[in-house]
Amino acid sequence: MLTLGGRIKNLREKKDIKQKDLAKLCGLTIVQLSRYETNDRKPDPEALKNIADALDTSGDYLLGRTNDPSPVRKETNMSFYGGPGNYTPDEIEEMEAALLRYRRTKEKVREEIEGKKE
Secondary structure, X not given: OOOHHHHXXXXXXXXXXXXXXXXXXXXXXXXXXHHHHOOOOOOOHHHHHHHHHHOOOOHHHHOXXXXXXXXXXXXXXXXXXXXXXXXXXXXXXXXXXXHHHHHHHHHHHHHHHHHHHO
């Protein structure tokens, strides 16, 4: 059975991501990530979340609570926020701007990783 560090390393290698690139995506140093992969240290909850997100998996998989590395997809119930019919124009504008920023950042990181593979 793979350890937390083994699961991180295994997924990183399967996705052909270099250690330094994963560290950058997660806001970690290479030394921190290396220590996580060798089980010398355990990531704090925020680091674990960032690693799971970057590897497109779940924290439960990394922690060994499941053997399925598929990410957990939870649907957000937008009715909590009053539903789309209740959004104000400025709220819609802010959500659109946030989504655009997110997509640009994600694309930039993807391009950086792909550029380093070549």
